[in-house]
Amino acid sequence: MIRILFLGDVVGKSGCAKLKSDLIKQKEIKKIDFVIVNGENADNSGVGLTKEICEELFNSGVDVITTGNHVWDQKNLMEFIDKEKRLLRPKNLFEPAPGKGFEIFEVDKNFKIGVLNLMGNVFMKKCENVFETSKKFIDQHELKKHYDFLIVDFHGEITSEKNAMGHYFDGKATLVVGTHTHIPTNDTRILENGTAYQTDAGMCGDYDSVIGMNKKNSLNRFMKKNSNKHFPATGDATLCGVIVDCNIETGLALKVENYIFGKHLKNT
Numbered sequence: 001m002i003r004i005l006f007l008g009d010v011v012g013k014s015g016c017a018k019l020k021s022d023l024i025k026q027k028e029i030k031k032i033d034f035v036i037v038n039g040e041n042a043d044n045s046g047v048g049l050t051k052e053i054c055e056e057l058f059n060s061g062v063d064v065i066t067t068g069n070h071v072w073d074q075k076n077l078m079e080f081i082d083k084e085k086r087l088l089r090p091k092n093l094f095e096p097a098p099g100k101g102f103e104i105f106e107v108d109k110n111f112k113i114g115v116l117n118l119m120g121n122v123f124m125k126k127c128e129n130v131f132e133t134s135k136k137f138i139d140q141h142e143l144k145k146h147y148d149f150l151i152v153d154f155h156g157e158i159t160s161e162k163n164a165m166g167h168y169f170d171g172k173a174t175l176v177v178g179t180h181t182h183i184p185t186n187d188t189r190i191l192e193n194g195t196a197y198q199t200d201a202g203m204c205g206d207y208d209s210v211i212g213m214n215k216k217n218s219l220n221r222f223m224k225k226n227s228n229k230h231f232p233a234t235g236d237a238t239l240c241g242v243i244v245d246c247n248i249e250t251g252l253a254l255k256v257e258n259y260i261f262g263k264h265l266k267n268t
Helices: 012-030 051-059 077-083 130-140 159-168 215-222
Strands: 002-007 034-038 064-066 102-106 112-119 149-155 175-179 196-198 238-246 253-262
Touching (some): 012 253, 034 149, 051 064, 051 077, 064 112, 130 159, 149 159, 175 238, 196 253
Parallel strands (some): 034 064
Antiparallel strands (some): 002 238
16 A cells, blocks of 8 residues: 655745654654645745745655646746656646646655646636646546556636546546645545545645735735735644545555644644
8 A cells, every 4th residue: 555645735934844843753653655745835925936945845755746826936946847857837837838747756665656736727827728638638648557646736726626627537546636725625535436535635834824824914905904915824834635545456545534733723
């Protein structure tokens, strides 16, 4: 059995600090073989990420970093992403774009893990049709032929689009998990044909906030009072995501559970 941990969007300094202080120990406790993190909000500003932050996350025990609509908010990432295969951007960004949206990685037990990064079309930055991109991908790639397991990060705004993508990949991926909304959903399950699914993984950040951003400033912005540009909350972070136990024979999910570790949220 291979056990994979997927963690939702890392937000600002507090999210990075929590990964740095606890991820390696958590991997040992939970017997995790491979870690994927969405890092698109990891910069101190709460949007984008940098080469230096990527290296810090890798040194903290992260194997692969996925992204989303904020991938280019820190401009120095464009050159780095072309060189670093462990850093992905949404595959359905309009081409040509730096970097890749899909890569295959090997784990110590000589298994291959495919990681696919997609971005939704509804209420998001314009990109190619995500279902057309997914169809092309499925036509060209096959579970247990091109890789042993496939993890899909669907970075999207609305639950229906994420639900649809989960069913589209059912039986063709090990796990489909949503990112972007920063709130963990309580629908962790294995779909009819064996793919693990959760609509949103949540975030790795301070939950005493408005989706990771300073709550006082966010309230002022909603109430149209004096406020600054959004900036991250800096309290103790909680790590949120999904753990999937992978069937070595089929590449599908044996078991899936939501993962929450930190101060403000608890596993139910």
